[in-house]
Amino acid sequence: MxxxxxxxxxxxxxxxxxxxxxxxxxxxxxxxxxxxxxxxxxxxxxxxxxxxxxxxxxxxxxxxxxxxxxxxxxxxxxxxxxxxxxxxxxxxxxxxxxxxxxxxxxxxxxxxxxxxxxxxxxxxxxxxxxxxxxxxxxxxxxxxxxxxxxxxxxxxxxxxxxxxxxxxxxxxxxxxxxxxxxxxxxxxxxxxxxxxxxxxxxxxxxxxxxxxxxxxxxxxxxxxxxxxxxxxxxxxxxxxxxxxxxxxxxxxxxxxxxxxxxxxxxxxxxxxxxxxxxxxxxxxRVHDYERMKIRILNGGHAIIAYAGALLGCEFADDAMAHPLVSAFLRKVETTEILPHVHAVPDFTPADYLTLIEGRFANPAVKDTIRRLCLDGSNRQPKFIVPSIADGLRAGVPVTGLALESALWCRYAFGTFEDGTAIAPNDPNWDALTALAAEAKDQPELWLGQRAVYGEIAGNAEFAGLFADWLRLIWAEGAEAAIKIYLDA
Structure with a gap:
């Protein structure tokens, strides 16, 4: 009807x-x-x-x-x-x-x-x-x-x-x-x-x-x-x-x-x-609610998106059921994102993380990993880069966020690890795939995207972490890189 x-x-x-x-x-x-x-x-x-x-x-x-x-x-x-x-x-x-x-x-x-x-x-x-x-x-x-x-x-x-x-x-x-x-x-x-x-x-x-x-x-x-x-x-x-x-x-x-x-x-x-x-x-106090949501939820989507895509997950709940992806999310959130988020009357940052883990894992929603990977060139500077900048200023770890960025770069190369092509998934897809190909041997070129990385584009500490992760992903694969991060 x-x-x-x-x-x-x-x-x-x-x-x-x-x-x-x-x-x-x-x-x-x-x-x-x-x-x-x-x-x-x-x-x-x-x-x-x-x-x-x-x-x-x-x-x-x-x-x-x-x-x-x-x-x-x-x-x-x-x-x-x-x-x-x-x-x-x-x-x-x-x-x-x-x-x-x-x-x-x-x-x-x-x-x-x-x-x-x-x-x-x-x-x-x-x-x-x-x-x-x-x-x-x-x-x-x-x-x-x-x-x-x-x-x-x-x-x-x-x-x-x-x-x-x-x-x-x-x-x-x-x-x-x-x-x-x-x-x-x-x-x-x-x-x-x-x-x-x-x-x-x-x-x-x-x-x-x-x-x-x-x-x-x-x-x-x-x-x-x-x-x-x-x-x-x-x-x-x-x-x-x-x-x-x-x-x-x-x-x-x-x-x-x-x-x-x-x-x-x-x-x-x-x-x-x-x-x-x-x-x-x-x-x-809108900004406190906003910071919590954008950093933990939207940032969390980015964390599971590229890791999940490269590990063969189709939906967000698949990613949350994958022990490496869910553990990657919790470690990066807990050690590198939550320290820069303020509590609000409804939630502490830790409570909110628990809430969004449950929401991501909802098996009925079937939110595709491809949708979460969409438009990284616009989403990364809003959802991920601010946490990196805060971490660098505060002198706290950004290792997992550097790995997330390297996984995005590897995804933007345009193929999965089995060689299957990834359909264009960003308004700047052609430019990203070309740059990701160059970054395979020269990782610093990826961080040269000032429109994405802003003030951290020239940060030597972050550049070193990113380069190490990207080389490892190309040498041993995304799964090995995530395991090494989790075991550290």
Whole structure:
């Protein structure tokens, strides 16, 4: 059965459905980036809130800025903007239909429909999931890069922006000119200080067009920091088949783990939905939560990803069942990551590590190792390199993190240890494979990626550790290298 509002009552009784009148919803949020994570996270929290009979004027209007986003728009609009979300627990699956989204803006090259929707008085929050690499940050400086061709183009043609940040600038200008208060801009991406990063991207884009308006944005627009968390695998044939097992014909179902978390600064001048009533934590300690999550969970994903891939693991739970990979994760986390993480009211670092080990090992989620290996060139500088830098500054071990980096380099060479080719898995894959081939004999060349390694690129101690591990991996294999690290 295709998803439609008028068919919800006929669904399999095992499927939970919106416990509110969707016809009574109106949009208050424009969300850019309707991927799996958003639909399993922000949309679910709002669905829960609406079921309490609250804040029905805070529904989501979806949006995208890239041509491929039109495919998601077509798929969701064909099913009345309903989404299938299936929670995967070790003891069973829990499907539900999420009805928190009421429309999806037309995707256009000049982003005019998006700008118009953001400029409407009803829009009070613009939220984003545009991936870790979508904020135009120069990893060498750690700041916004106004020289990127996309941003330069938006500066030259502000009336037809190609980026979400150019579109936000145009919408904010339209609102100011109309005498409307600015909306709040809320990032939902896994980036340290994501609110500050988003502010810099929006104001930096505006500065190329109108420095005075950029100053107005900094002074008048709220960019709350936030931390988001839920493991959400990519959708493939298996996920579509799972939806079909409940009688659902949905080309874009979402699967996810049962756990979810959202931590936000309470900085919403134009109001916000009462998300605290459905489990969202509002606090001025977002950065401590964020550091814990990014270093331990996202960093942990990287640790099991490349080790697991080279040892033949297909899924995250396979990696956790492999004694070498799980032991590698625990040793690196305990000795090289946890010392740089602060406790939060909910967890100590050690408690949080135990939690994420259980989440990684969930046999129902089937999160692929390939997904965890994706986009290392953007993820390593955010999830792994900061722990290396902290360790070097503090004079504590970074041996395991150097091994993780060497395993990434070996993976980026483009073949598994049996010679089987690895399909491209990074926006910079061709450049990475060429560099990894050179680094086989000259390891220091890999660390020359300033955009990845930043301040540690020239650190002699780390360079020595990395070179030793990479040579060992090529000589004896990943398994031998991990064993030596664990035995040390």
């Amino acid at each position: 295709k998803l439609q509002d008028d068919r919800l009552d006929a669904l399999d009784p095992r499927i939970a459905r919106p416990a509110y009148d969707r016809a009574a919803l109106s949009h208050g949020i424009v969300h850019v980036g309707l991927g799996n994570f958003h639909r399993a996270h922000q949309a679910v929290y709002l669905d829960d809130l609406f079921a309490l009979g609250l804040d029905h004027d805070w529904a989501i209007c979806g949006a995208g800025v890239r041509a491929p986003d039109a495919k998601m728009r077509d798929a969701l609009r064909a099913q009345d903007c309903l989404s299938t979300v299936i929670e995967l627990a070790a003891d069973g699956t829990s499907p539900r239909i999420i009805g928190a989204m009421v429309d999806f803006v037309e995707v256009a090259p000049d982003n005019a429909p998006l700008i118009a929707k953001m400029a409407e008085p009803a829009t009070r929050i613009v939220s984003l999931t545009v991936t870790e690499g979508g904020y135009y940050v120069d990893a060498t400086t750690g700041t916004f890069d106004p020289t990127h061709p996309d941003i330069v183009a938006d500066g030259a043609a502000p009336e037809a922006p190609r980026t979400v940040f150019g579109a936000i600038v145009a919408a904010l200008r339209a609102r100011r000119d109309a005498g409307l208060a600015p909306f709040t801009v809320m990032s939902c991406d896994n980036i340290p200080g994501n609110g500050h990063v988003t502010r810099d991207a929006v104001a930096g884009t505006a500065r190329l067009q109108d420095p005075e308006f950029a100053d107005w944005i900094v002074a008048n627009v709220a960019f709350p920091n936030g931390m988001v968390d839920r493991i959400t695998p990519a959708t493939g044939d298996g996920e579509r088949a799972l939806a079909a097992s409940f009688g659902l014909e949905d080309p874009v179902p979402v699967t996810c783990e049962p756990f979810r978390q959202w931590v936000l600064e309470d900085n919403f001048p134009q109001g916000r939905p009462a998300l605290e009533k459905v489990g969202v934590t509002f606090t001025d």
